[in-house]
Amino acid sequence: MKVLMSENSELTDSAVTTASKSPTLLRALGPGMAIAIVVGNVIGSGIYAKPGRIAAEAGRFDLIISVWVAGGVLCLLGALCFAELATMLPQAGGLYVYLKEAYGKLTAFLFGWQEFLFNRPASTAALSMIFVGSMGIAFGINFGIFMTLVLAISLQIVAVGINVMGVLWGGRVHLVATIIKGGFLAFVAFAPFVLELGQHSVLDSSNFNATIGTSQSSLTTQIAAVLLAVMWAYNGWHGIAPVAEEIRNPQRNIPIALFGGIGLLILLYLSANIAYHAVVPISDMVIPENQEHVAELMITRLLGEWAGKLMSIGVMVSTLGAINSNLLLGPRVPFAMGRDRVFFPILGKVHATFRTPAVAIIVQGALGVVLVLASAVLIAYVDYFKQKSIFSILTDCIVFVSSIFYALSVGAVVVLRRKQPDKERPYRTLGYPFVPILYIIVYIWFLVYVFLGKPAESLIGLGMIALGIPAFFYWHRKESVPQQRSSER
Secondary structure: OOHHHHHHHHOHHHHHHHHHHOOOOOEOOOHHHHHHHHHHHOOOOOOHHEEOOOOOOOOHHHHHHHHHHHHHHHHHHHHHHHHHHHHHHOOOOOOOHHHHHHHHHHHHHHHHHHHHHHHHHHHHHHHHHHHHHHHHHHHHHOOHHHHHHHHHHHHHEEEEEEEHHHHHHHHHHHHHHHHHHHHHHHHHEEEHHHHHHOOOOOHHHHHHHOOOOOOOOOOOHHHHHHHHHHHHOOOOOOOOOHHHHEEOOOHHHHHHHHHHHHHHHHHHHHHHHHHHHHHHHHHHHHOOOOOOOOOHHHHHHHHHHHHHHHHHHHHHHHHHHHHHHHHHHHOOOHEEEOOOOOOOHHHOOOOOOOOOOOOHHHHHHHHEEEEEEEEHHHHHOOOHHHOOOOHHHHHHHHHHHHHHHHHHHHHHHHOOOOOOOOOOOOOOOOOOHHHHHHHHHHHHHHHHHHHHHOOOHHHHHHHHHHHHHHHHHHHHHHHHHHHHHHOOO
């Protein structure tokens, strides 16, 4: 309640619109909502829907937990770099702004292009599918493919409406959802140990030593495959960056949000994975119908079927919060591009009443609907995808493409230190230059092995980026024509 009262009492920028002809974004988000954005943008489906697949790829617990730790460390290394960039350039657009400053308009455009047309909509689409799957478990209904698609699309439409109504509406929904889903995840992480202390024998330490065979040919490919799934669970750790222009006192609150949020996530994720494996044998996790519902399986075994259904509701809330987060943060990138007039200018418009990038939000939601339907078609008609789920197809593509731009953005710290040495930096990356260099090296290795292991998904992602190149030159030429005519006059 204190956070929400603070948000309402300190909307100090409201007078800005009266002082200018066009409305501007509102600096309405304080430290509480900023941390909630980081945590809420990350906790979604990954910690619930990926552990079964991770178990199938890794085959043993020590490798699984090691890669979860490595993924968290990678996020912290990235946060050290992003804290410098976000406080140096606290503008709407996040990575789009950093890439433009460091590498120029083409790289920034390609990031914004794939983020808007593919990454964020695909993320929303994948999350909506997990929501519907957990709804079926919670209410004991076996939805057919048609009804599943209808419900997933309807969910996205509702989330679009909430975020069009205002950043505080979206922020408040996000804050409430984050508290609830954080509570559910904490329940998952600690319930087995609480029961064990209460004289209930629920833990089986032999599970940690059990192994199963995997399809991977080497340890290196195993690690890359597991890291691909783990990084989906951590995906969005930089989520505060796109709304930096709407954060109060960004030089202070952005680093607090990044480090506090990621630290909390690492604690919860490691605890949840230890809990999963303490209760559920790895051989049960890898059964196809269990792979995306390990949390529900664990809670059902601990407390009974009613608790498993309750856990499914928790997963629904978690994915709903992540969907809301995507629609709260994602449209700020095309908004920044439209405002720069390097993309459709209408995307850069702020709604006069709601003070949100309403058109960008609506278009991103519509693209999410398209990707749900397109993925269903791939599974139905393309042999390569027939043994996959809509969720796995979309998430593998997202992580591969996102990783390219994450690495480039971390590299922007080094580039901007050289290009803009005198620029004010309220926060400077700890461990520079070793931290960004280490991050980039690990991500290059990761991308190579993901491409070798998931060529179709990787090529889809690269194809989306490549399509942006002719689009960039079209918009670049369109932007330059009015300027030439103006100079001729």
